[in-house]
Amino acid sequence: MKVLGYSAPSASGALEPFVFERRAARPDDVVIDILYCGVCHTDLHLARNHFGFTSYPIVPGHEIIGKVRQVGxxxxxxxxxxxVGVGCLVDSCQHCxxxxKGWEQDCAEGATFTYASRDRxxxxxxxxxxxxxIVVRDRFVLALPDGLDPAGAAPLLxxxxxTWSPLHRWNVREGSKVAVVGLGGxxxxxxxxxxxxGAxxxxxxxxxxxxxxxxxxxADHVVLSSDPAQMAAVAGRFDMIIDTVPYDHDVNPYLPTLALEGVLVLIGxxxxxxxxxxxxxxxxxxKAISGSFIGGVAETQQMLDFCGQHGIVSDVEIIPIQQINQAYERMLKSDVKYRFVIDMASLKS
Structure with a gap:
């Protein structure tokens, strides 16, 4: 079926309207009309070929909220x-x-990502x-809990x-002491x-x-990490540090603030x-330094259900698709609190 979207035609080209073909629905597929799509730093990196492997044209977007049109x-x-929602994954081998274990993102045969990937x-x-x-295998479609704002829910995908996956893996709960490095998306x-x-x-x-x-x-506390006195005051305090910084940086100053058997988790x-x-x-x-990469499908549904119970959504700025290139420039300057979300109804104009 023919679909209207926005694509990057090259590493230096602005995103522009693009008509392309979606596959016909298979028996285990869900066809979804997209209502909102979050804008992630990964979208920008891949659109501009920062990783060196992008093929063009590319239609970004992996924080998708929509309504089911039909099912197989x-x-x-x-x-x-x-x-429903669709996140970063749309398929995997399902048997490795x-x-x-429910870690489809680490599929040994290679996960199929929502864009810039190959249908297996x-x-x-x-x-x-x-x-x-979009057309997605049903196992990779997520139910959106009632009551969650759909625009604010998009970046949850x-x-x-x-951020949920490491909190869940290391059993953060009432009484845990958690620090977060960086305040962005x-x-x-x-x-x-x-x-x-409860942390x-x-x-x-x-x-x-x-x-x-x-x-x-x-946050219960804020620590200026460039102030040696403030850092010394929290020595040995944290069970977990979630490091969201998206560029090369020195992690050594944070290690003394970990408690016995504490862990610093790199996610950015x-x-x-x-x-x-x-x-x-x-x-x-x-102590330990670990890493975490998005999360599996069941874990993502668990996170959505938790957010539904607690009324948690992202802080978003809603934009029309026609402003996506300006949004990328603003994102590079950290000029957003805290996530752009595209209202896909704007495609009709």
Missing amino acids: EKVSRFKAGDM KPCL HDGTVTHGGYSDS CAGIT LGHMALKLAKAL DVTLFTRSTGKDEDAFRLG YMGPLGTSVNAGGVVHGR
Whole structure:
């Protein structure tokens, strides 16, 4: 079926209207009319070929909220009219060890991502949520809880699960002491979710003036990480530090603030760390540095259900699709609180 969307035609070209073909629905597929799509830093990185492997044209978008238009004959979980979500994944092998554990994002045969990936059945390139509709295997479609604002819920499909997964894995609960490094799209969700889980929550920031927003979003404390006295005052405090910084940075200053057997989890940066980690900062106190990459499908549904119970959505600025190029420029300047979301009804204009 023909679909209208917005694509990047090249690494330097502005995103522009693009008509393309979606595959015909298979028996286990769900056809979804897209209502809202979040704008993630990954969209910008891939559109501008920052990772060096983008093929063009590319239709970004993996924070999708929409309404089911139709379902395949083998689909029983959804029906026409249901409000649903689609995140970063649209398929995986379903039989390897990671998939059987519910970690489809780490599929040993390679996960099929929502865009800039290859459909494992017909080899066609997947295109994302900057479009009016999408066709997705039912196992990778998520139910949107009643009462959640659909625009605010869109970024939960990436920023939400990326921060939820480590909180869940390390059993953050009432009484846990959690710190979050950085206050952006990921950081603001980490504050909200950790607080709702009952943790005592601290924001680490290098910038002054973040206190008001941090407290509103769920922080109990704010620590200026460039102030040695403030850092010394929280030595040995945190069970977990969630590091959302999306660029190379020195993690060593945070290690002394971990408690015995505490863990620092990297979720924002996937490249080489330019400053070597001082092993002594990990060895003493049985501390750990770990990483986490989005989350599996069941875990994402668990996160959505938790957000539904607690009324948690992202703080968003809603834009028409025609402003996507300006949004990318603003995102590079951190000029958004805290996530852009596209109202896909604007495609009609």
